[in-house]
Amino acid sequence: MTSVDEPARPNGRIRDAARTQAEILDVATQEFARAGYDGARVDEIAARTRTTKRMIYYYFGGKDQLFTAVLERAYGVIREAEQKLDVEHLDPVAAIRRLAELTLDHHEQHPDFIRLVSIENIHGAEHIAASERLAKIGSPALEVIRRILASGQESGLFTADVDAVDLHAMISSFCFFRVANRHTFGALFGRDLVDPARREHYRAMLGDMVIAYLTADRTTD
Amino acid sequence: MTSVDEPARPNGRIRDAARTQAEILDVATQEFARAGYDGARVDEIAARTRTTKRMIYYYFGGKDQLFTAVLERAYGVIREAEQKLDVEHLDPVAAIRRLAELTLDHHEQHPDFIRLVSIENIHGAEHIAASERLAKIGSPALEVIRRILASGQESGLFTADVDAVDLHAMISSFCFFRVANRHTFGALFGRDLVDPARREHYRAMLGDMVIAYLTADRTTD
DNA sequence: ACGCTAATGTACGAACTAGTACGTTACCTA
DNA sequence: TAGGTAACGTACTAGTTCGTACATTAGCGT
CATH class of the missing domain: 1.10.10.60 (Homeodomain-like)
Incomplete structure (x- = not known):
């Protein structure tokens, strides 16, 4: 920022x-x-x-263009962080786990960004659509996932038939929900998903989940 | 409704x-x-x-109380649907998978509810806090999960050390994200998460993910 | 040194928006 | 059937909010 x-x-x-x-x-x-x-x-x-x-x-x-500019910069910050991802020296399992953990941490550290994305969705992503910069921003993280996934699938370690976009959605879902819905979830279920005392628990949970999904024994299905 | x-x-x-x-x-x-x-x-x-x-x-x-009333009714609809859940005659694995699928379908069928929840989170869940009805609404689904989880963990089928609230969060995350972030995700990654043609794919993905997490072989960890 | 332009400040207006004062009427009950 | 009250409609206001017309100045280039 x-x-x-x-x-x-x-x-x-x-x-x-x-x-x-x-x-x-x-x-x-x-x-x-x-x-x-x-x-x-x-x-x-x-x-x-x-x-x-x-x-x-x-x-x-105007207000609309200001919001667009805010979104552009916020996504820029995310993209920058993604470019600093350095997990490809790890084996595929460790790499994906690390990537998931970094995503969780990053979302937690940028609640404003999460809120902006929620807001933009309420408005049908019209500001993203109106922005040339955002239309072609891409996602370095997606490329990283693509490569790790290819490597893991080739070696037979990863059995899941999933592509990078969907895996990215899976990981993001949990990280996003935890921050975005913190208030309603806390009010309704009495559990603060962003309580620092539970951070390690959720990091492990997310990593376990993604790895279990990717490496599940599918011969018995 | x-x-x-x-x-x-x-x-x-x-x-x-x-x-x-x-x-x-x-x-x-x-x-x-x-x-x-x-x-x-x-x-x-x-x-x-x-x-x-x-x-x-x-x-x-006033407007605030109207929004609160809207939330109260929307959550009431969800609770009603949850009370009709009938999965406990299935074995734990099938029951959880079915529950996840029903959650996915239900979220997809109620995008307005998803949007209201997003909006309420932007406002720090202040309307839920101000509502007596919502404060003690609970969640029948949570009770269902609790019982299935206990059964699965007792029989040794489920190896994951997770409670009902966190499992509920895990399932909801994916279902919620898919609908709530449909627009930004679509605009940025060119994939419509709610495309009917992909519904079966995501139902299977979610089920596989949750079951793989719950039943993963943890002796090798 | 000087002029030109990018950068900035002030004051204001037109349109909107939540909320209300006041008046009216349908319909139940005794 | 009469009267009281819950249900409803009209017209208005006070305050807000985005946006702009107009005036001013800093500081760079020459």
Whole structure:
């Protein structure tokens, strides 16, 4: 997250387009994640910025485009993290387990991103559709999964007939649900899925689940 | 869903409190699911009802309480469906697989409910917290899982050290994600998770996953 | 040094939106 | 059948919210 934390005047400049834009994006990310698209207030975003509402319209055009820009940056952060994935030196089983664990950790560390994705889904992914950048963003993680999966299936270790996209969905489901539905799940079942005391438990559970699925003995079916 | 579909004058009555309330709830469910809490318009709900906005405030008090009532009814529908679950005559493996399949189907058939849950999570489950009915609604499905799990673990069939709440989370995760994140997932990965042509595939995938997890050979760990 | 433009601030408006005051009527009951 | 009350409708308001017209200035290039 390209955060902006108040160095008062880095190089003597008062006017700094890049800085102003980054600051608006920071605050907007928080505000949209806090209240949803329609719940978010442009005035509130402006108020929590050192600049004014005028600048939001000057740089981004409007609320819709601002939200799109927020999504673009948020997905960019995820993509960056995925590019740093380094699990392919492990054997396929360990690699997938590690990948699942990293996904779990990453989701937990970026609840705002999870909320933005939930919000974007409520709105039918219309902002993603309207964004050229997001349309072709791809997913480095998917490529990693593809390669590990091919390796594991070739060696006979992985018996499941599944492709990378579906395996990615399987792993993401659990990680996403845990963060996204934390509040309703907690209220209804009395269990906090993001309680730090249970993190290790869920990491193991997810890893066990995915590996069990991939390596299950299918001769008896 | 206690739907209201225009029998013009069932028993000659023009004024019918129960009917009016049900109609408001029907329309409100659609509107909230369509646009989120803040995106939903009280005027729009009223307009799509044969009654007026005045009645919404007369019966429900306000937008917040209306949303709470919508949630209460939506969760009530789910609970009803869960009470009709009939899988305990099956052996534990078949029972869990069937339960997972029914959960997948049910989520797919109630996308509005999924959206309402997403929306409620964006708002920190504050409406559930404010509802006495929802606070103690429980989950019949959880009881079913509890019993199957106990049976499977006792017989040694299930080797996983997991409780009913976590298993419920595991199953729900996949079913929920598939519907809730359909739009962003489709836009980013080009795969429609709710494509009818893939339904059987995902039913099998979920069943295989859960069963593999529960019955995995853990002696080699 | 100076002018030009990107960057910024102020003040305001038009449209919307949740909620309500006030008036009316159907229908049950005694 | 009369009267009371639950159910309903109309019209309005106060406050909010996105967006913009207009005015101003910092600082880079020459």
